[in-house]
Structure formats: structure tokens, C-alpha cells
Amino acid sequence: MIPCDRAAADADIVPASRAVAGLTALVVVLLLLSLLVGDGTLALPDRLILMQIRLPRSLLAALVGGGLGVSGAVLQGALRNPLADPGLLGITGTAGLGAAIVFYWGLAVHFAPALPLGGLAGAAVGAAVLLAFAGHAPSGTSLILAGIALSALAAALLALALSLAPNPFALAEITFWLLGGVNDRSLTHVALAAPPILLGVMVLLRLGPGLDALSLGEDTAASLGVPVARTLRLAAAGTALAAGGGAAVAGGIGFVGLVVPHLLRPLLGQRPSALLPASVLAGAALLLAADLLVRLAPLILPLSQPLPLGVLTALLGAPFMVAIARRMPVP
Amino acid sequence: MKPRWFGASGSAGPDHAEPGGAVVPGRGSDQPRRRPKSSGGPEYRHGDPGRGPREAIERPAREISFTSPCILVGGRPVLRDIALTLRPDELLAVCGPNGAGKTTLLRGLAGLLPGTPPRDPRRVAYLPQNARCAWALTVGQVAALGRIPHRDSAGAPVTRALQSCGILPLRDRRVDRISGGEARRAMLARAFATEPELLLLDEPTADLDPATAQAIMRVLRQTAESGRAVVVVQHAVDLALRYAHRIVVLQAGRIAADLPAREALPALASAFGLPFGVDPEPRLLPHDERDTPS
Numbered sequence: 001m002i003p004c005d006r007a008a009a010d011a012d013i014v015p016a017s018r019a020v021a022g023l024t025a026l027v028v029v030l031l032l033l034s035l036l037v038g039d040g041t042l043a044l045p046d047r048l049i050l051m052q053i054r055l056p057r058s059l060l061a062a063l064v065g066g067g068l069g070v071s072g073a074v075l076q077g078a079l080r081n082p083l084a085d086p087g088l089l090g091i092t093g094t095a096g097l098g099a100a101i102v103f104y105w106g107l108a109v110h111f112a113p114a115l116p117l118g119g120l121a122g123a124a125v126g127a128a129v130l131l132a133f134a135g136h137a138p139s140g141t142s143l144i145l146a147g148i149a150l151s152a153l154a155a156a157l158l159a160l161a162l163s164l165a166p167n168p169f170a171l172a173e174i175t176f177w178l179l180g181g182v183n184d185r186s187l188t189h190v191a192l193a194a195p196p197i198l199l200g201v202m203v204l205l206r207l208g209p210g211l212d213a214l215s216l217g218e219d220t221a222a223s224l225g226v227p228v229a230r231t232l233r234l235a236a237a238g239t240a241l242a243a244g245g246g247a248a249v250a251g252g253i254g255f256v257g258l259v260v261p262h263l264l265r266p267l268l269g270q271r272p273s274a275l276l277p278a279s280v281l282a283g284a285a286l287l288l289a290a291d292l293l294v295r296l297a298p299l300i301l302p303l304s305q306p307l308p309l310g311v312l313t314a315l316l317g318a319p320f321m322v323a324i325a326r327r328m329p330v331p
Numbered sequence: 332m333k334p335r336w337f338g339a340s341g342s343a344g345p346d347h348a349e350p351g352g353a354v355v356p357g358r359g360s361d362q363p364r365r366r367p368k369s370s371g372g373p374e375y376r377h378g379d380p381g382r383g384p385r386e387a388i389e390r391p392a393r394e395i396s397f398t399s400p401c402i403l404v405g406g407r408p409v410l411r412d413i414a415l416t417l418r419p420d421e422l423l424a425v426c427g428p429n430g431a432g433k434t435t436l437l438r439g440l441a442g443l444l445p446g447t448p449p450r451d452p453r454r455v456a457y458l459p460q461n462a463r464c465a466w467a468l469t470v471g472q473v474a475a476l477g478r479i480p481h482r483d484s485a486g487a488p489v490t491r492a493l494q495s496c497g498i499l500p501l502r503d504r505r506v507d508r509i510s511g512g513e514a515r516r517a518m519l520a521r522a523f524a525t526e527p528e529l530l531l532l533d534e535p536t537a538d539l540d541p542a543t544a545q546a547i548m549r550v551l552r553q554t555a556e557s558g559r560a561v562v563v564v565q566h567a568v569d570l571a572l573r574y575a576h577r578i579v580v581l582q583a584g585r586i587a588a589d590l591p592a593r594e595a596l597p598a599l600a601s602a603f604g605l606p607f608g609v610d611p612e613p614r615l616l617p618h619d620e621r622d623t624p625s
Binding site for chain 1: 438442443450451452453455458464465466469473476477480482518521525
């Protein structure tokens with residue numbers, strides 16, 4: 001044997017099962033809390049408010065956050081890039097574009113679910129274009145480049161829609177919706193968002209072993225018997241469902257998909273598959289907590305309008321990402 | 332033109348694996364130039380003994396033939412008229428100048444080129460040039476990735492692999508917090524952990540210090556002698572000449588020579604355009620080969 005005397009453990013990581021149990025408890029506590037806390041009030045609600053306002057809001061925060069969290073964990077693993085998140089692939093952008101188009105034509109006035117349906121359609125078209133851009137046998141790099149192109153395209157078309165907006169009222173509506181939030185949603189929105197998000201999460205959760213193999217590069221993963229192109233396609237399609245479904249009802253909520261895996265790695269280690277179930281729960285907990293902050297903010301800050309959730313996640317997420325970036329080792 | 336592939340064919344000597352499937356038996360290399368005579372029965376088992384019928388298959392001794400009239404990469408012919416037979420129990424070094432097609436040959440053998448049918452990943456392990464891990468897994472986790480083709484998390488093959496590569500004590504260390512040479516050995520351990528019949532390693536000793544490079548080559552030779560086919564792309568000609576059983580010299584995409592290692596020096600010299608002879612200067616020598624690896 002080759003001599004080696006440098007032995008010491010780096011890995012004092014939490015077993016995944018314990019992390020999942022702890023995070024599940026956290027999500028449950030936050031769900032109950034968010035049913036109790038209203039916009040700027042701590043009073044117990046009556047049944048109508050509970051069922052019509054708080055329950056959809058809490059459920060949506062958990063669903064959307066979970067979808068975003070696992071999308072970020074899968075994309076970072078599949079693309080071997082710690083900066084990947086659903087926004088990077090342009091899925092959030094095309095979902096926003098789809099919703100903006102619905103706004104633009106005024107379809108939502110006559111048929112309320114038209115807005116999330118437009119967002120879902122946008123996410124689906126985005127995913128199809130992404131996979132077409134990425135080519136017959138996509139590699140991680142081609143997927144990133146296709147995503148950046150798609151993001152730019154969606155942003156340009158969105159700007160066009162905004163500049164052509166028929167009246168200032170519509171412009172304000174689109175802008176506010178794009179900032180993202182889960183307030184003023186109904187159980188109809190939950191029913192629209194839940195199927196694609198849950199389906200997407202199930203697709204993404206099954207990719208664990210493939211992502212582990214991909215951390216050694218696409219060639220090695222292929223030599224280990226992992227169908228690389230299929231794994232990448234499933235990652236893109238699952239993200240379109242899980243994150244696109246969320247963006248369709250909650251607008252553009254940034255940084256959750258990016259931050260969640262970084263929060264979990266110190267706890268669970270860096271193996272991509274170890275992060276997946278925990279990232280669903282951590283994403284849900286993070287967005288529930290952020291939405292609680294949004295509701296409590298009027299108690300502290302003099303705000304005339306509720307703080308948009310997407311603005312809050314960005315305000316908290318950006319400095320957090322800078323802190324992570326400073327701690328990351330130079331390769 | 333599509334390369335033609337032949338799977339297992341012909342027969343070679345029986346296996347020399349340890350009962351229970353140890354990767355590297357702690358003996359059998361005291362005379363490095365001699366191919367070992369057959370000894371022991373075909374006892375090799377995939378995975379942990381007794382873990383299931385699939386993992387207890389007796390491995391037949393087999394030669395692996397690879398012929399390809401032409402392999403194109405990016406529309407450019409990189410390899411021509413390749414005919415190669417890989418024998419279990421043999422360490423084959425592939426040498427040649429930069430751009431001769433060594434890496435392409437290895438990827439073709441691994442079934443990774445378009446037009447080459449994929450190999451059974453349980454039987455073939457491939458270590459690419461400059462292999463690295465995108466995430467800071469622990470050494471043990473990296474080695475355990477080699478069990479993905481078997482869809483098990485058998486601990487014993489991983490431990491054996493880490494032991495062979497001399498990094499068992501580093502099992503719980505993160506690969507970004509150990510030296511480059513240790514990280515490279517972790518990647519090698521990943522290939523070992525698959526316990527395949529054919530190991531394809533692209534420059535496994537590229538940035539290792541001389542002692543570690545020799546130790547790795549010795550481990551590879553022992554692995555070959557325990558009944559596997561091992562193919563190594565090796566730029567360090569001294570190491571190839573000293574440890575390989577056979578050397579294939581690639582030059583401009585063709586096999587210029589395919590010789591027992593002891594006869595390969597003239598062909599190597601001609602491929603690199605260098606003279607050869609006896610070096611009178613003092614130089615580093617390998618460890619005493621009669622040392623039993625501990």
C-alpha cells in the first residue's frame with residue numbers, strides 16, 4: 001500500500017434522513033404560523049379569511065418554494081455550476097412573458113385563471129425552445145448557453161409587451177405581478193399550480209444517482225452507464241414544471257433556487273443526490289418564512305403597500321450570495 | 332465508416348483473482364517482467380459475495396478485441412486501421428506523441444465515441460484525462476460513485492479500492508482539501524471500485540510525484556495480474572517500459588508498434604524521434620520490486 005498519514009475527517013455532516021425530518025417539522029411549524037399571521041396583524045382570523053386568503057397563500061408559498069428549491073439543486077448538480085438556478089435557464093422569464101401576454105390582451109379580466117395558464121404555457125414553450133436550442137444531445141454547457149439566450153429573448157419580448165401596453169393601469173399590473181408574490185391568490189391558483197409543481201418535483205427527485213455521476217463530468221457519467229442527454233433533458237423538463245408552475249402563479253421570485261442548495265451543502269455535504277429531498281423542504285420553509293416577513297413588515301416599517309415577496313427574496317438573497325461567494329474556495 | 336466492434340472472444344488463461352475478489356492481492360509481483368502462470372480458480376465475484384445472484388457470476392476469462400478501420404472525431408480521421416486485442420492479466424501501456432490519438436483510442440475502447448456500441452458499465456471502467464469532481468465530495472463518496480453501475484452501495488469494493496490506492500485513511504476527507512495527487516488517487520479509486528474486467532485509464536499518473544506514480548503503476552500491474560485487462564495511456568515512457576507487460580505505440584493515428592514492453596524501446600524512440608541508449612548519469616530508481624506492498 002502507498003503510505004499515507006494525513007488522516008482526519010472533514011465530513012461532519014447530518015444524515016439526510018435527520019435533515020429531512022427536521023426540515024419537515026420546520027415547514028409544518030411555518031405553515032401553522034403563516035395561517036395565524038395576517039397582513040400586519042397577529043389576530044386569529046375567522047374561518048372565511050383562513051380558508052379563502054391565508055390557506056391558499058401559505059400553500060402556494062410552500063409549493064412554489066419547494067419547486068424552486070429542488071429546481072436549483074438539480075440544475076446546479078446537472079450543470080456542475082453553483083450559479084445555476086431556474087432563472088438562468090430562462091424558464092422563469094418565459095413564464096413571466098406568457099403571463100404578461102395574457103395581461104396585455106386583457107384575457108384575465110374575463111377569466112381569472114387565464115393568467116396562471118398563460119404563465120404555464122410560457123414555461124412550457126420556454127422548455128421546448130430550450131431543449132431545441134440545446135440540440136440533439138445537449139451537454140451542460142449547451143444547456144446553459146441556450147438558457148441565457150432564452151432569458152435574453154424573453155426579457156426583450158417582455159420589454160416589448162410593456163412598452164406596447166395599452167394603458168398605464170395594465171403596465172402597473174404587469175409590473176407588480178412580475179415582482180412576484182403569493183398574496184391575493186385563491187385555491188383555484190393552488191389547484192392550477194399544484195399538479196405541474198408536484199409532477200416536476202417527482203421528476204427531479206428521481207435524478208439523484210445521475211447527478212452524482214455527472215459531478216465527474218459527462219464522459220465519466222456516460223461510462224458509468226448514466227444516460228447523460230436524457231438526464232439533462234429531464235432536468236430541464238422537470239425544472240420547467242416545478243419552477244415554471246410556480247412562476248405562473250407567483251410571478252418572478254428570485255434567489256430561492258440559487259440560495260437553497262448553498263444553505264444545505266454545509267449541513268448535508270456536497271453530494272448532489274443528498275441535497276434533493278431536503279431542498280424541496282428547505283425551499284418551502286424559506287419562502288414561507290419570507291412571506292411571513294412580508295406580512296409582518298408593516299408592523300415594523302411604515303409601508304403603504306405590501307412589500308412584494310420577490311423583492312424581499314432578492315433583498316435578502318443578494319447579500320447572502322455575496323457572502324457565499326466570498327467564502328467559496330478558489331478552484 | 333463505422334468502427335467494427337467485437338465483444339468478448341477467444342480465450343485466455345484462467346483468472347488469477349483472490350477468492351473473495353480482492354483487487355490487489357498482496358503478492359505476485361516479485362518478478363515484474365514475468366506474466367504469472369495460472370493459479371487458483373475463477374473465483375472472482377462482482378460485488379460482495381452473497382449479495383445476489385447477479386453479483387456472484389463467475390467471470391469467464393476473455394480477451395477483448397477491438398478493430399476499427401477508421402474513427403472520425405469532428406469529421407477528421409483520428410485513428411485508422413486499429414486492431415487491438417486486450418488480454419485479461421495484462422497491463423497495456425499506450426504511448427505516443429501528443430495528438431497521436433491515444434485518448435481517442437481509449438474513449439473508443441470505452442464505447443464513448445459515436446458509432447461505438449456502449450459497453451456494460453459494470454465490466455468497463457474509464458478514467459478520463461484530468462479527471463476531477465465538480466463538487467467537494469469526500470474521498471469515500473467519490474470512490475462510491477464507482478458502484479453506480481452495480482446499483483448497490485457495497486462497502487467492501489469501495490474499501491478495497493481506497494486501500495489499493497493508498498487513501499483509505501483519507502476516506503472522510505473532502506477532495507478539495509487534500510493534495511492534487513491524493514485527489515487523483517481518489518479518482519482512480521472510483522474506477523477501481525467498479526471492479527471491472529477492463530480498466531481504461533488516461534494518464535493516471537500525470538501529476539503525481541515519482542514515488543507515487545511508481546506505486547500507482549505497481550498497483551495497476553498487480554491489478555492486471557489478478558485477472559483484469561488494464562489499459563493505461565502513459566506519457567512517462569520509463570514507467571511504461573518498467574511496469575507494462577505490453578506497449579502499443581501510436582503515431583499519427585496508427586498503431587506503429589504492438590510489442591512486449593522489453594522490446595518496445597526502439598519503436599518508442601522512433602515514434603518520438605529521439606535516440607536511445609544507456610544513460611550513464613545517476614538517476615532515481617524505483618523501489619525494490621521485491622518489497623511486498625503492505
